[in-house]
Amino acid sequence: MADGVDPRRHDAALGLPTRLTPAESFRFWRRVGLLLLAVLTHVPMHYLWRLLRLPSPWPRWFLGRAGRIAGARVEVIGTPLRRDVFYVSNHLSWIDILASGGASGTAFVAKAEIGASPVVGWLAGLNRTVYVKRENRMGVAEQINALRDALTENWAITVFPEGTTTDGKSLLPFKTPMLRVLEPPPPGVMVQPVLLDYGAVGEEIGWVGEEGGVNNARRVLSRKGSFPLRIHYLDPFDPHDFPGRKAIAAESRRRIEDALVAALGGPLRPFAWTVAPVNYNGPGESGG
Numbered sequence: 001m002a003d004g005v006d007p008r009r010h011d012a013a014l015g016l017p018t019r020l021t022p023a024e025s026f027r028f029w030r031r032v033g034l035l036l037l038a039v040l041t042h043v044p045m046h047y048l049w050r051l052l053r054l055p056s057p058w059p060r061w062f063l064g065r066a067g068r069i070a071g072a073r074v075e076v077i078g079t080p081l082r083r084d085v086f087y088v089s090n091h092l093s094w095i096d097i098l099a100s101g102g103a104s105g106t107a108f109v110a111k112a113e114i115g116a117s118p119v120v121g122w123l124a125g126l127n128r129t130v131y132v133k134r135e136n137r138m139g140v141a142e143q144i145n146a147l148r149d150a151l152t153e154n155w156a157i158t159v160f161p162e163g164t165t166t167d168g169k170s171l172l173p174f175k176t177p178m179l180r181v182l183e184p185p186p187p188g189v190m191v192q193p194v195l196l197d198y199g200a201v202g203e204e205i206g207w208v209g210e211e212g213g214v215n216n217a218r219r220v221l222s223r224k225g226s227f228p229l230r231i232h233y234l235d236p237f238d239p240h241d242f243p244g245r246k247a248i249a250a251e252s253r254r255r256i257e258d259a260l261v262a263a264l265g266g267p268l269r270p271f272a273w274t275v276a277p278v279n280y281n282g283p284g285e286s287g288g
Contacts, residue, residue, distance in 0.1 A: 038062055042059075067098030076103050082104070084190065085157075086181075087106055087191075088192070089159070100194070110130070147181040165208060195232040
Protein backbone atom coordinates (compact mmCIF):
# COMPACT_ATOMS: atom_id res chain seq x y z
CA MET A 1 0.00 0.00 0.00
CA ALA A 2 1.35 3.42 -0.98
CA ASP A 3 2.35 5.70 1.89
CA GLY A 4 -0.40 8.01 3.05
CA VAL A 5 -3.22 6.17 1.27
CA ASP A 6 -6.44 5.75 3.23
CA PRO A 7 -6.67 2.03 4.12
CA ARG A 8 -10.30 2.03 2.98
CA ARG A 9 -9.27 3.29 -0.45
CA HIS A 10 -6.71 0.50 -0.60
CA ASP A 11 -9.35 -2.06 0.35
CA ALA A 12 -11.67 -0.62 -2.29
CA ALA A 13 -8.95 -1.12 -4.91
CA LEU A 14 -8.88 -4.77 -3.86
CA GLY A 15 -12.58 -4.96 -4.67
CA LEU A 16 -13.88 -4.71 -1.10
CA PRO A 17 -17.01 -2.57 -0.62
CA THR A 18 -16.60 0.65 1.34
CA ARG A 19 -18.82 1.01 4.37
CA LEU A 20 -19.91 4.57 4.90
CA THR A 21 -20.34 6.24 8.26
CA PRO A 22 -23.66 8.01 8.94
CA ALA A 23 -22.04 11.36 8.17
CA GLU A 24 -20.62 10.01 4.91
CA SER A 25 -23.99 8.55 3.94
CA PHE A 26 -25.61 11.93 4.55
CA ARG A 27 -23.04 13.68 2.32
CA PHE A 28 -23.48 11.03 -0.35
CA TRP A 29 -27.25 11.33 -0.54
CA ARG A 30 -27.10 15.11 -0.32
CA ARG A 31 -24.83 15.22 -3.35
CA VAL A 32 -26.95 12.68 -5.22
CA GLY A 33 -29.96 14.92 -4.59
CA LEU A 34 -28.11 17.96 -5.87
CA LEU A 35 -27.03 16.05 -8.99
CA LEU A 36 -30.62 15.04 -9.67
CA LEU A 37 -31.68 18.66 -9.23
CA ALA A 38 -29.04 19.69 -11.75
CA VAL A 39 -30.41 17.14 -14.22
CA LEU A 40 -33.96 18.39 -13.73
CA THR A 41 -32.97 22.02 -14.26
CA HIS A 42 -30.41 21.70 -17.03
CA VAL A 43 -31.68 18.94 -19.32
CA PRO A 44 -35.10 20.53 -20.11
CA MET A 45 -33.34 23.78 -20.96
CA HIS A 46 -31.03 21.87 -23.31
CA TYR A 47 -34.02 20.42 -25.15
CA LEU A 48 -35.62 23.85 -25.31
CA TRP A 49 -32.48 25.29 -26.92
CA ARG A 50 -32.47 22.39 -29.38
CA LEU A 51 -36.14 22.96 -30.17
CA LEU A 52 -35.33 26.60 -30.94
CA ARG A 53 -32.37 25.41 -33.06
CA LEU A 54 -29.93 27.33 -30.90
CA PRO A 55 -26.44 26.15 -29.91
CA SER A 56 -26.96 24.69 -26.44
CA PRO A 57 -24.52 25.59 -23.64
CA TRP A 58 -26.49 23.48 -21.16
CA PRO A 59 -24.50 20.20 -21.40
CA ARG A 60 -21.30 22.11 -20.64
CA TRP A 61 -22.95 23.99 -17.80
CA PHE A 62 -24.36 20.76 -16.41
CA LEU A 63 -20.99 19.02 -16.45
CA GLY A 64 -19.31 21.93 -14.71
CA ARG A 65 -22.07 22.10 -12.08
CA ALA A 66 -21.99 18.34 -11.54
CA GLY A 67 -18.21 18.39 -11.07
CA ARG A 68 -18.54 21.11 -8.47
CA ILE A 69 -21.31 19.21 -6.65
CA ALA A 70 -19.02 16.18 -6.57
CA GLY A 71 -16.40 18.31 -4.83
CA ALA A 72 -14.04 19.39 -7.62
CA ARG A 73 -12.76 22.96 -7.48
CA VAL A 74 -11.38 23.40 -10.97
CA GLU A 75 -8.52 25.70 -11.85
CA VAL A 76 -7.79 26.05 -15.56
CA ILE A 77 -4.14 26.63 -16.40
CA GLY A 78 -3.34 27.52 -19.98
CA THR A 79 -5.76 28.20 -22.80
CA PRO A 80 -7.95 25.43 -24.22
CA LEU A 81 -8.60 25.57 -27.93
CA ARG A 82 -12.35 25.64 -28.49
CA ARG A 83 -12.77 24.11 -31.93
CA ASP A 84 -10.94 21.86 -34.34
CA VAL A 85 -8.97 20.33 -31.50
CA PHE A 86 -8.15 16.81 -30.41
CA TYR A 87 -7.42 16.84 -26.67
CA VAL A 88 -5.18 14.03 -25.40
CA SER A 89 -5.39 13.62 -21.62
CA ASN A 90 -4.32 11.48 -18.71
CA HIS A 91 -7.16 9.85 -16.80
CA LEU A 92 -7.92 9.28 -13.10
CA SER A 93 -11.66 9.34 -12.54
CA TRP A 94 -15.16 9.90 -13.88
CA ILE A 95 -14.71 13.36 -12.38
CA ASP A 96 -12.33 14.03 -15.30
CA ILE A 97 -15.27 14.07 -17.70
CA LEU A 98 -17.35 16.43 -15.59
CA ALA A 99 -14.50 18.85 -15.01
CA SER A 100 -13.00 18.77 -18.51
CA GLY A 101 -16.38 19.05 -20.19
CA GLY A 102 -17.30 21.97 -17.98
CA ALA A 103 -14.00 23.72 -18.59
CA SER A 104 -13.82 23.40 -22.38
CA GLY A 105 -17.12 22.07 -23.71
CA THR A 106 -15.38 19.05 -25.19
CA ALA A 107 -17.08 15.85 -26.24
CA PHE A 108 -15.45 12.55 -25.28
CA VAL A 109 -14.53 9.17 -26.59
CA ALA A 110 -15.96 6.59 -24.16
CA LYS A 111 -16.36 2.85 -23.83
CA ALA A 112 -19.54 1.48 -25.36
CA GLU A 113 -20.61 0.13 -21.95
CA ILE A 114 -21.17 3.71 -20.80
CA GLY A 115 -23.59 4.32 -23.62
CA ALA A 116 -25.61 1.30 -22.49
CA SER A 117 -26.03 2.68 -18.96
CA PRO A 118 -29.63 3.89 -18.50
CA VAL A 119 -28.97 7.34 -17.02
CA VAL A 120 -25.25 7.96 -17.49
CA GLY A 121 -25.42 6.88 -21.13
CA TRP A 122 -28.33 9.21 -21.81
CA LEU A 123 -26.52 12.17 -20.22
CA ALA A 124 -23.32 11.32 -22.09
CA GLY A 125 -25.28 11.27 -25.33
CA LEU A 126 -26.46 14.82 -24.70
CA ASN A 127 -22.79 15.82 -24.73
CA ARG A 128 -22.22 14.12 -28.13
CA THR A 129 -20.10 11.26 -26.74
CA VAL A 130 -18.50 9.00 -29.34
CA TYR A 131 -18.66 5.36 -28.19
CA VAL A 132 -16.07 2.71 -28.99
CA LYS A 133 -15.84 -1.00 -28.31
CA ARG A 134 -12.34 -1.75 -27.14
CA GLU A 135 -12.64 -5.47 -27.89
CA ASN A 136 -14.20 -4.96 -31.35
CA ARG A 137 -11.12 -5.19 -33.53
CA MET A 138 -13.20 -5.65 -36.68
CA GLY A 139 -15.10 -2.42 -36.03
CA VAL A 140 -12.14 -0.08 -35.65
CA ALA A 141 -12.66 1.48 -39.09
CA GLU A 142 -16.29 2.29 -38.25
CA GLN A 143 -15.25 3.84 -34.94
CA ILE A 144 -12.57 5.92 -36.66
CA ASN A 145 -15.16 7.18 -39.13
CA ALA A 146 -17.38 8.25 -36.23
CA LEU A 147 -14.51 10.24 -34.76
CA ARG A 148 -13.69 11.79 -38.13
CA ASP A 149 -17.31 12.84 -38.57
CA ALA A 150 -17.24 14.46 -35.12
CA LEU A 151 -14.12 16.43 -35.93
CA THR A 152 -15.59 17.45 -39.29
CA GLU A 153 -18.40 19.13 -37.38
CA ASN A 154 -15.80 21.24 -35.55
CA TRP A 155 -16.21 19.54 -32.20
CA ALA A 156 -13.52 19.45 -29.59
CA ILE A 157 -12.87 15.77 -28.84
CA THR A 158 -11.06 14.32 -25.80
CA VAL A 159 -9.43 10.91 -25.73
CA PHE A 160 -7.86 9.14 -22.76
CA PRO A 161 -5.24 6.99 -24.50
CA GLU A 162 -4.11 5.17 -21.35
CA GLY A 163 -7.31 3.17 -21.75
CA THR A 164 -7.94 3.11 -18.00
CA THR A 165 -7.77 5.28 -14.89
CA THR A 166 -4.69 5.66 -12.69
CA ASP A 167 -3.68 7.30 -9.42
CA GLY A 168 -2.25 10.67 -10.45
CA LYS A 169 1.36 9.64 -9.86
CA SER A 170 1.68 7.22 -12.76
CA LEU A 171 1.28 7.43 -16.51
CA LEU A 172 0.61 4.30 -18.55
CA PRO A 173 1.65 3.73 -22.16
CA PHE A 174 -0.62 5.48 -24.63
CA LYS A 175 -2.72 3.28 -26.90
CA THR A 176 -2.95 4.56 -30.45
CA PRO A 177 -5.97 3.04 -32.31
CA MET A 178 -8.25 6.02 -31.73
CA LEU A 179 -5.53 8.34 -33.01
CA ARG A 180 -5.91 6.84 -36.47
CA VAL A 181 -8.36 9.65 -37.12
CA LEU A 182 -5.24 11.82 -37.39
CA GLU A 183 -3.79 9.70 -40.21
CA PRO A 184 -3.83 12.01 -42.07
CA PRO A 185 -4.95 14.87 -39.84
CA PRO A 186 -8.18 16.63 -40.92
CA PRO A 187 -7.51 20.16 -42.21
CA GLY A 188 -6.98 22.70 -39.44
CA VAL A 189 -7.19 20.23 -36.55
CA MET A 190 -4.66 20.67 -33.75
CA VAL A 191 -3.65 18.31 -30.93
CA GLN A 192 -3.58 19.73 -27.41
CA PRO A 193 -2.18 17.59 -24.56
CA VAL A 194 -3.98 18.00 -21.24
CA LEU A 195 -2.77 17.20 -17.72
CA LEU A 196 -5.36 16.54 -15.02
CA ASP A 197 -3.68 17.17 -11.68
CA TYR A 198 -5.58 16.36 -8.48
CA GLY A 199 -2.50 16.84 -6.31
CA ALA A 200 -2.27 14.68 -3.19
CA VAL A 201 -5.95 13.75 -3.31
CA GLY A 202 -5.40 11.87 -6.58
CA GLU A 203 -4.51 8.83 -4.50
CA GLU A 204 -7.99 8.85 -3.01
CA ILE A 205 -9.99 9.96 -6.04
CA GLY A 206 -8.30 7.60 -8.51
CA TRP A 207 -10.43 4.68 -9.70
CA VAL A 208 -7.93 1.85 -9.66
CA GLY A 209 -7.59 -1.88 -9.14
CA GLU A 210 -10.71 -4.01 -8.76
CA GLU A 211 -12.96 -1.26 -7.45
CA GLY A 212 -16.38 -1.06 -9.09
CA GLY A 213 -17.80 2.16 -10.47
CA VAL A 214 -20.66 2.33 -7.97
CA ASN A 215 -18.29 1.95 -5.02
CA ASN A 216 -15.97 4.60 -6.40
CA ALA A 217 -18.88 7.01 -6.81
CA ARG A 218 -20.00 6.32 -3.24
CA ARG A 219 -16.51 7.00 -1.91
CA VAL A 220 -16.02 10.22 -3.86
CA LEU A 221 -19.50 11.63 -3.24
CA SER A 222 -19.29 10.88 0.48
CA ARG A 223 -16.02 12.77 0.99
CA LYS A 224 -15.94 15.71 3.36
CA GLY A 225 -15.29 19.08 1.75
CA SER A 226 -13.89 19.74 -1.69
CA PHE A 227 -10.67 18.99 -3.55
CA PRO A 228 -8.56 20.88 -6.10
CA LEU A 229 -8.33 19.86 -9.73
CA ARG A 230 -5.89 21.73 -11.91
CA ILE A 231 -6.49 21.26 -15.61
CA HIS A 232 -3.32 22.14 -17.50
CA TYR A 233 -3.96 22.85 -21.16
CA LEU A 234 -0.48 22.42 -22.57
CA ASP A 235 0.82 23.99 -25.75
CA PRO A 236 -1.01 22.57 -28.79
CA PHE A 237 0.87 21.20 -31.75
CA ASP A 238 0.15 20.55 -35.39
CA PRO A 239 -0.16 16.78 -35.94
CA HIS A 240 1.36 17.23 -39.39
CA ASP A 241 4.65 17.85 -37.58
CA PHE A 242 4.53 14.35 -36.04
CA PRO A 243 3.38 12.06 -38.86
CA GLY A 244 1.52 8.95 -37.75
CA ARG A 245 -0.49 8.12 -34.67
CA LYS A 246 2.45 6.60 -32.80
CA ALA A 247 4.48 9.80 -33.16
CA ILE A 248 1.47 11.91 -32.12
CA ALA A 249 0.88 9.69 -29.07
CA ALA A 250 4.56 9.79 -28.11
CA GLU A 251 4.74 13.59 -28.33
CA SER A 252 1.50 14.00 -26.36
CA ARG A 253 2.71 11.63 -23.66
CA ARG A 254 6.10 13.33 -23.45
CA ARG A 255 4.49 16.71 -22.82
CA ILE A 256 2.02 15.33 -20.28
CA GLU A 257 4.75 13.43 -18.46
CA ASP A 258 6.97 16.52 -18.26
CA ALA A 259 4.08 18.53 -16.83
CA LEU A 260 3.15 15.78 -14.34
CA VAL A 261 6.73 15.42 -13.13
CA ALA A 262 6.85 19.19 -12.61
CA ALA A 263 3.54 19.10 -10.70
CA LEU A 264 4.67 16.20 -8.50
CA GLY A 265 8.10 17.67 -7.90
CA GLY A 266 9.68 14.31 -8.60
CA PRO A 267 9.68 11.30 -10.92
CA LEU A 268 6.65 9.22 -11.76
CA ARG A 269 6.20 5.84 -10.12
CA PRO A 270 5.16 2.57 -11.77
CA PHE A 271 1.43 1.93 -11.66
CA ALA A 272 0.92 -0.86 -9.14
CA TRP A 273 -2.22 -2.47 -10.56
CA THR A 274 -2.49 -4.93 -13.43
CA VAL A 275 -4.98 -3.82 -16.10
CA ALA A 276 -5.68 -6.77 -18.37
CA PRO A 277 -7.83 -4.94 -20.98
CA VAL A 278 -4.91 -2.67 -21.88
CA ASN A 279 -2.29 -5.42 -21.46
CA TYR A 280 -0.57 -3.68 -18.57
CA ASN A 281 1.03 -5.75 -15.83
CA GLY A 282 1.75 -4.09 -12.49
CA PRO A 283 5.29 -4.39 -11.11
CA GLY A 284 4.28 -6.39 -8.03
CA GLU A 285 1.48 -7.62 -5.86
CA SER A 286 -1.73 -5.58 -5.88
CA GLY A 287 -1.34 -2.73 -3.48
CA GLY A 288 2.28 -2.18 -4.53
